[in-house]
Structure formats: structure tokens, C-alpha cells
Amino acid sequence: MSHLSCLLFTEKLNEMSLVTHKGSCHCGAVKFEVQAAENLVVYDCNCSICKKKHNIHFVVPESDFTLLQGQDALTTYTFNSHKAKHQFCKICGVQSFYRPRSNPDGYGVNPDCLDGDTVRSITIETYDGQNWEATYVKELEKPVPIQSRSKR
Numbered sequence: 001m002s003h004l005s006c007l008l009f010t011e012k013l014n015e016m017s018l019v020t021h022k023g024s025c026h027c028g029a030v031k032f033e034v035q036a037a038e039n040l041v042v043y044d045c046n047c048s049i050c051k052k053k054h055n056i057h058f059v060v061p062e063s064d065f066t067l068l069q070g071q072d073a074l075t076t077y078t079f080n081s082h083k084a085k086h087q088f089c090k091i092c093g094v095q096s097f098y099r100p101r102s103n104p105d106g107y108g109v110n111p112d113c114l115d116g117d118t119v120r121s122i123t124i125e126t127y128d129g130q131n132w133e134a135t136y137v138k139e140l141e142k143p144v145p146i147q148s149r150s151k152r
């Protein structure tokens, strides 16, 4: 099996084992459910805001994300291109999920805000968000680019 088809095969396996992860902010006002693999691929981005928050996240399609409660507790911060919607709990300040610039039609979810033991493994990939434009183009060459992670 070639390296590429091997990676695609691994991705397929991951998709077959989608599970429901439950998550929340720190105070519990915001609660959500997300369908994702047990073996998560998580992005560690070095853009200006991710760096300051130490934001790591995995990306899912909108249809795989359900906000269970806390719409009223959420507030949104945007800057620069205003494409990313950085939602966070206005009570405890925790960002458990947001709309990433790479996938504005999906959700970026912080694996550290998942409750329970539904995650089997976490693979961290670095994302050079500091050099956004160049990284965005370079990422498209990967078997599963970050930009496609909100699509089915």
C-alpha cells in the first residue's frame, strides 16, 4: 500500500469509529456534543490568538456538532479578517469550541474540554497559522488537509 492510500485508509478507519464526545466549558454553563473519531487529530496553531490561548483543536463539520445548552452564555470575539468566530463562555472565559478561519463552516473543538473517557488517542499536528496564506496553500497538498476537515 502506498503511503498516500495508507493514510487515506487510516482516515477511513477513523471515520468508521466515530463516537459521541461530550464537552463543556469550565463552569458548566456551556455544554455540547460532538461526533468525532476516537483517535483525534488535533491542530496546535501558532497564530496570534491560538498562541496566547494555547488553543489546540480538532475540526468537525457543523452537522456533527450540537450545542446542548449555554447559547446565552456564549460571546464572540473576532479580529483581523473576522472569519474566525472565537466563541467563549462569558462566565468562566473558557473557549471550548469556535469557528476556525480554516473551516468557517465547521467547528474547532478543544479536546481538553471533552468530559469522560471517549478519546482513545490524540495526535498533535502543528499548524503554522503565523504564516497563514502560505500554510493554507501548502496544507492542500496533504492527504487530509485541515481545510477539508469540516466537510463530509
Ligand SMILES: [Zn+2]
Binding pocket: 025, 026, 027, 028, 029, 030, 089, 090, 091, 092, 093, 094
Ligand atoms: Zn463557563
